[in-house]
Every structure is written in C-alpha cells, then in structure tokens.
Amino acid sequence: MIDEELVQLLTPEGLRNVNPDYESTLGRDEIVGLYRDMVIIRRLCNESTSLQRQGQLALWAPVQGQEAAQIGAGRALAPKDFSFPSYREHGVAWCRGVPPEDMLRVFRAVTTGGWDPQKYRHSVPTVVLGNQTLHAVGYAMGVQRDGAEEAVLTFFGDGASSQGDVLESFVWAASFNAPVVFFCQNNQWGISTPSSVQSRIPLSHRAHGFGFPGIRVDGNDVLAVYEVTRRALENARVGGGPTLIEAYTYRIGAHTTSDDPTRYRIDAEVEVWKHRDPLERVKSLLVREYKVNKATFEKVAAEAESLALKLRDDVLAMGRPDPITMFDHAYAAPHPLVDEGRREMVELGISGGSH
Amino acid sequence: MASTTMTMAKALNEGLRRAMEKNPKVLLMGEDIGRLGGVFRITDGLQKDFGEDRVIDAPLAESAIVGTAVGLAIRGYRTVCEIQFDGFVYPAFDQIVSQVAKLHKRSEGVYTMGLVIRIPFQGGIGAIEHHSESPESYFAQTAGLRVVSCATPNDAYWMIQQSVEHDDPIIFCEPKSRYWEKGEVDLEGAPRGLFEAEVRREGRDVTVIGYGSSVKTMLRAADTAELEGTSLEVIDARSVAPLDLDTMARSVQKTGRLVVVQEAPHTASIGSEIVAELTERCFYSLRAPGLRVSGYHVPYPPSRIEDDFRPSVDRILDAVDRTMGYDS
Numbered sequence: 215m216i217d218e219e220l221v222q223l224l225t226p227e228g229l230r231n232v233n234p235d236y237e238s239t240l241g242r243d244e245i246v247g248l249y250r251d252m253v254i255i256r257r258l259c260n261e262s263t264s265l266q267r268q269g270q271l272a273l274w275a276p277v278q279g280q281e282a283a284q285i286g287a288g289r290a291l292a293p294k295d296f297s298f299p300s301y302r303e304h305g306v307a308w309c310r311g312v313p314p315e316d317m318l319r320v321f322r323a324v325t326t327g328g329w330d331p332q333k334y335r336h337s338v339p340t341v342v343l344g345n346q347t348l349h350a351v352g353y354a355m356g357v358q359r360d361g362a363e364e365a366v367l368t369f370f371g372d373g374a375s376s377q378g379d380v381l382e383s384f385v386w387a388a389s390f391n392a393p394v395v396f397f398c399q400n401n402q403w404g405i406s407t408p409s410s411v412q413s414r415i416p417l418s419h420r421a422h423g424f425g426f427p428g429i430r431v432d433g434n435d436v437l438a439v440y441e442v443t444r445r446a447l448e449n450a451r452v453g454g455g456p457t458l459i460e461a462y463t464y465r466i467g468a469h470t471t472s473d474d475p476t477r478y479r480i481d482a483e484v485e486v487w488k489h490r491d492p493l494e495r496v497k498s499l500l501v502r503e504y505k506v507n508k509a510t511f512e513k514v515a516a517e518a519e520s521l522a523l524k525l526r527d528d529v530l531a532m533g534r535p536d537p538i539t540m541f542d543h544a545y546a547a548p549h550p551l552v553d554e555g556r557r558e559m560v561e562l563g564i565s566g567g568s569h
Numbered sequence: 570m571a572s573t574t575m576t577m578a579k580a581l582n583e584g585l586r587r588a589m590e591k592n593p594k595v596l597l598m599g600e601d602i603g604r605l606g607g608v609f610r611i612t613d614g615l616q617k618d619f620g621e622d623r624v625i626d627a628p629l630a631e632s633a634i635v636g637t638a639v640g641l642a643i644r645g646y647r648t649v650c651e652i653q654f655d656g657f658v659y660p661a662f663d664q665i666v667s668q669v670a671k672l673h674k675r676s677e678g679v680y681t682m683g684l685v686i687r688i689p690f691q692g693g694i695g696a697i698e699h700h701s702e703s704p705e706s707y708f709a710q711t712a713g714l715r716v717v718s719c720a721t722p723n724d725a726y727w728m729i730q731q732s733v734e735h736d737d738p739i740i741f742c743e744p745k746s747r748y749w750e751k752g753e754v755d756l757e758g759a760p761r762g763l764f765e766a767e768v769r770r771e772g773r774d775v776t777v778i779g780y781g782s783s784v785k786t787m788l789r790a791a792d793t794a795e796l797e798g799t800s801l802e803v804i805d806a807r808s809v810a811p812l813d814l815d816t817m818a819r820s821v822q823k824t825g826r827l828v829v830v831q832e833a834p835h836t837a838s839i840g841s842e843i844v845a846e847l848t849e850r851c852f853y854s855l856r857a858p859g860l861r862v863s864g865y866h867v868p869y870p871p872s873r874i875e876d877d878f879r880p881s882v883d884r885i886l887d888a889v890d891r892t893m894g895y896d897s
C-alpha cells in the first residue's frame with residue numbers, strides 16, 4: 215500500500231516495516247496469541263453465518279476481513295478500561311472475555327442485550343449508528359472526575375462517521391479533554407454506500423479540525439493496530455486527551471446475512487482485499503521470523519473448531535424466552551402499565567406467570 | 570379497467586415512478602436507495618432511470634436527510650425521504666417536529682413544506698432491535714404534520730402519489746411485514762381521498778379499527794368471529810392524523826361496539842385518540858366502552874417473542890368477547 219501516513223508494521227506479505235514513530239513491542243508468544251484470537255473469531259463468525267443460514271439466527275453481521283482491527287484494538291485495552299461497541303465488534307467482545315454464546319443472543323433474537331456490561335467492561339451492542347460515541351465520552355468524563363487512570367475506547371464505522379452524534383462526541387471530547395479513544399473501522403462500505411460518500415479525506419484527518427490527533431493505521435495489520443491503540447489509550451489515561459484512530463480495512467463479507475453485496479460492488483475489489491488477509495500476514499511472520507511450526511497452527515485451528523462446535527450447541531440450546539420476560543427491566547421501579555401487561559398476559563394464557 | 574396484481578413493495582415503486590414522471594421536481598433521498606434500491610428494494614431501478622441527481626444516495630445521517638429536504642422544499646423541490654427503518658427516524662426528530670412541521674406557519678404561509686418522509690414501520694419480520702417500532706403517535710401529536718399508512722398494494726400505489734402531490738408534509742408509514750404480499754392495483758381508477766378511512770369488511774356487531782399491518786390481522790379475526798356468530802365491521806383508518814372520524818362514527822353508531830388495534834403501546838396513542846373521539850361522538854350509541862388492543866408498555870421485545878407483543882387474532886377476539894359481554 216502506498217500511503218505515506220498509514221501506520222503499518224507488517225506488510226501484506228508479512229515482512230516487518232520500520233516505522234519511525236511506532237515499534238512493535240510484542241514477542242513471539244504474544245503474537246501467537248493475537249493470531250489465535252483472530253483464527254478463533256473468524257471461525258466463530260463463519261459458524262454464526264451458517265447458523266443463520268440454517269435458520270437458527272435472525273441475522274448475523276460478519277466480521278471477516280476486520281479481525282486484525284478488532285483484535286489489535288481489543289487486546290490494547292487494559293482490564294480497567296471500558297469499551298463501547300457498535301454491533302459488529304465480535305472480536306473486541308472476545309478480547310473482553312464475553313462468552314461467544316452471549317454475543318449471539320441478540321442475533322438469535324432472544325434478548326436485546328446479551329451480556330453483563332459491567333462484568334466485562336464492554337457495553338452492550340448499539341445498533342442506532344453513532345449513539346455510543348457520546349456514551350463513551352460521558353463515561354470518560356466520569357473517569358476524569360473520579361481521578362482514575364482509565365481510558366475509554368469506542369467503535370464506529372465509516373458510515374456512522376457522518377452522524378451528528380459522532381461529530382458532537384468529537385466536540386465534547388475535545389472540549390473536556392476526555393480520556394477517550396475513537397476507533398473508526400473504515401471497512402469502506404456502509405451497506406451499499408462507499409466511504410467516499412461519507413468523506414473526501416481520510417477520516418483520521420477529521421480529528422485535526424476538532425483539535426486532537428487523528429491516526430490512520432493499516433487495519434489489516436494487527437501489530438500496527440495494537441501499538442497505535444495502546445499508545446492512544448496510554449495517552450488518554452494520563453490526561454493526554456482524545457485520539458481518533460482510523461483503521462483502514464475492508465468488509466470482505468456481506469453487510470449482514472440479509473444483504474446481497476453483488477448488487478453494488480465488484481468481485482475484483484473483494485479479491486484484492488482477500489490478498490491482504492490479516493491472518494495470513496501474521497502467520498507468515500510467525501513462520502519466517504519465529505519458526506513457529508505446523509503443530510502450533512494445528513493446535514490453534516483445533517481449538518477454534520471445538521469452540522465453534524460448542525457455540526453451535528449453546529445456540530441451539532437457547533430456547534424461546536417466556537414472553538412474560540418482555541416486562542422485565544422495562545423500568546427499575548414498579549410501574550402500573552407493566553403490571554397491567556403482565557396480568558393480561560397471564561389471563562390470556564400466553565404465559566404461566568411472573569418472573 | 571387497467572388492474573394488475575403486484576406486491577406492496579412493487580406498488581410503492583410504481584407509485585414513486587409515476588410521481589417522478591409527472592413532476593420533474595420530485596426527488597428521492599435516503600440511505601442505500603440508489604444502486605441497491607433500498608434495503609427493501611422500494612426504489613429499485615429508479616436511480617438507473619431518473620439519475621443520481623433525482624435519486625440520491627445520502628451520506629449516513631437522518632437529521633441531514635430531512636433537514637436538507639427542508640431546504641430543497643424552500644427551493645421548490647419535493648423530496649421523498651426514505652428512513653431505512655422506524656427506529657432510525659429519531660436522529661431526524663428535531664428537524665421533523667421543529668422545522669418540517671412549523672416552517673409553513675413561521676414563514677406565514679410563504680414556504681410550502683411539500684415533502685414526504687417514508688418510514689417502514691411496525692414489526693413482524695423477525696428483526697433485531699430498532700427495526701420493528703411504531704412511532705406514529707409521536708408525529709400525530711405534532712401540529713403541522715399529517716400521518717398516513719397504507720395497508721394494501723392499491724393504497725400504497727395511490728397514497729404515495731397523493732402524498733407527494735400534497736402541500737403539507739406527510740409521514741408515510743409502510744407496514745414492512747406486508748411489503749411482499751400481493752394484491753390488485755387499479756392503475757387508472759380514481760383513488761379514495763388520502764385522509765379517508767375505508768370499511769374493509771361490513772359487519773353488524775362490533776366495529777374494529779386499525780391501520781397498517783393490523784388490517785389483515787383484523788380481517789382474519791373477523792373470519793374467525795363470523796364462525797362463532799359475531800359479525801365484525803373492519804375499518805382501515807388509512808389516515809392516522811387527521812382521523813376520518815365521520816366514517817368511523819357511522820360504523821359505531823350502527824354496531825354500538827368498538828375495538829381499536831395497533832402495535833404501538835396504548836398510552837397517548839392513536840387508538841386512545843380514536844376511542845376518546847368516538848366516545849364523544851357516539852356516546853348514546855355505544856353499548857360498551859371502546860377497547861384497545863395494543864403493544865405492551867415495554868420496549869419492543871426480541872423478535873422470538875414479538876408475536877406475543879403484537880396484537881394477535883386471539884387478543885382481538887378476546888377484546889371482541891369482552892365488548893360483547895357488556896349488557897345494555
């Protein structure tokens with residue numbers, strides 16, 4: 215890739231790239247760890263796509279092509295940090311320790327949440343584009359007021375970058391010097407809309423207009439994403455304020471399982487990006503530089519396989535919720551309309567009773 | 570009579586096409602509506618035929634879609650905005666209620682806010698959160714807006730054209746679960762007025778009123794009730810704001826009983842408005858209080874259990890039984 219600004223530590227061929235500003239701090243085992251994360255998340259994603267095809271999920275939003283962006287960012291987080299995802303951040307959820315079956319509850323349409331956001335320090339999915347970026351800034355303002363050394367990381371796409379909420383969150387973050395890092399995965403498509411409709415300039419440049427740094431990183435290079443995000447989070451923790459990271463990547467799959475990308479983009483483009491596969495480049499580095507052997511790769515693949523099988527079993531075991539659960543957590547305190555609805559549902563024989 | 574069978578999706582597509590052919594100032598704007606033809610393919614092929622200047626693939630921001638449609642209206646264009654799903658209209662809420670609804674008034678009649686905001690609404694397609702909501706009463710409460718909903722392909726075809734031609738802003742609610750159902754479309758007939766209700770089935774005992782996806786559910790309830798010896802008169806409100814209360818009152822004066830059906834929760838809803846208005850107009854004809862069958866007062870549930878949230882045939886029949894149970 216001939217992009218002067220793009221931070222890249224590993225070429226698509228898996229060769230080290232010297233960058234004057236960033237240097238990889240990771241050793242063999244850590245890189246194997248990142249590779250393992252990416253293999254697992256890709257395998258779980260493929261399993262989810264087949265579960266959807268078999269009618270077991272209402273929808274699935276594939277992550278293929280964006281594994282390095284998500285794993286690099288997710289692993290850069292410290293345990294105390296907090297993250298605010300959109301809806302496609304399965305890789306980040308994995309890094310935060312969210313059990314894979316919990317990620318799929320929303321897509322099996324049995325809940326609107328899925329996991330305990332405080333336990334994993336990873337908020338619930340946000341589908342309304344851009345809403346979560348303001349939540350992240352608000353949380354970061356709380357961190358600031360608590361005098362804590364924590365950072366907040368929030369995710370959004372190239373499409374969402376046009377929403378007022380996202381741009382307002384930039385203003386807010388700058389105004390309060392909030393300890394927040396904005397992580398934009400520019401996968402070049404928002405459903406059928408190319409990113410050129412959202413911005414004429416690299417999205418990272420927008421940050422300059424708001425008065426904080428914007429960095430463009432090769433989103434298919436897990437080493438670069440990790441270092442760039444780690445540095446931005448560290449900077450935020452010690453009062454350095456916000457950073458915008460644009461991870462330049464590509465959505466290899468459909469927008470979701472409901473989408474048919476052949477209607478709006480050419481196969482050749484997809485093929486080009488398949489050659490920039492984020493997993494392959496780490497693998498070749500591991501083979502060449504660290505002499506990682508076949509057995510190690512086979513072990514990773516086998517682990518991914520068994521996790522996928524477990525995920526399948528767990529999803530199939532998720533039954534239809536008792537409809538009366540729709541009344542749970544609508545309010546924190548008792549509410550007469552909720553009580554009335556529960557009563558009606560029992561009287562109509564739709565549900566056996568309370569929860 | 571040139572009549573043909575098509576889906577509601579196709580009828581909307583044909584209606585939009587005709588509106589664009591008739592008036593070169595008609596534009597379409599929305600997310601993914603051009604090359605993709607919209608996520609529901611309502612605008613399929615229109616960008617190819619009318620060009621990118623008239624069928625505009627918008628950057629991703631609903632407030633801007635509606636806000637720029639206001640500016641286009643001031644400049645003399647009529648924009649049909651597509652909101653991708655009901656749950657994504659809220660970023661545009663401010664533009665809709667503060668500007669679209671009020672600029673005719675604020676400009677003392679100089680600006681005409683002839684624009685249409687199309688919203689695929691209601692549930693029933695097994696979607697994830699924010700894709701199944703019924704926001705119509707937020708808009709019905711706002712003076713300056715009109716809110717309509719089509720329930721059949723024929724209405725879809727005509728009502729979208731009437732809405733485009735209308736000089737007031739129209740919130741056009743499309744029952745997405747009915748997009749793929751077919752029906753007869755009369756391509757030449759003189760259409761019913763945009764703000765008129767329609768009696769879809771005549772009956773004697775109970776008037777049942779609803780709109781959008783509920784119309785078909787009400788008709789199915791009427792079939793079942795018939796077998797049990799109760800005759801339901803089914804009215805499709807078509808216009809949610811303003812309501813065609815004359816047509817509705819005529820029916821209630823005949824039947825003396827009223828059930829309204831909607832997917833939205835009943836607090837401050839269209840159904841509540843219909844019951845209140847008809848109670849006032851038909852007080853001496855009513856033999857039982859008007860009842861509402863609605864969604865529950867909770868956020869729209871995960872779709873695995875949405876059928877127990879949306880008004881079902883059973884819940885409608887239960888309300889019918891209750892209203893029949895009143896002696897008078």
Ligand SMILES: Cc1ncc(C[n+]2csc(CCOP(=O)(O)OP(=O)(O)O)c2C)c(N)n1
Pocket residue numbers: 302341342343370371372373374375401403404405465469600629631653657660
């Ligand atoms: C406010 C809002 N408008 C519209 C949508 C419908 N929608 C869902 S995803 C999407 C495209 C998002 O693109 P991008 O931000 O690039 O994220 P990506 O899907 O590529 O991860 C759209 C238009 C939505 N979810 N929220």
Ligand SMILES: [Mg+2]
Pocket residue numbers: 371372373399400401402403404405
């Ligand atoms: Mg995108």
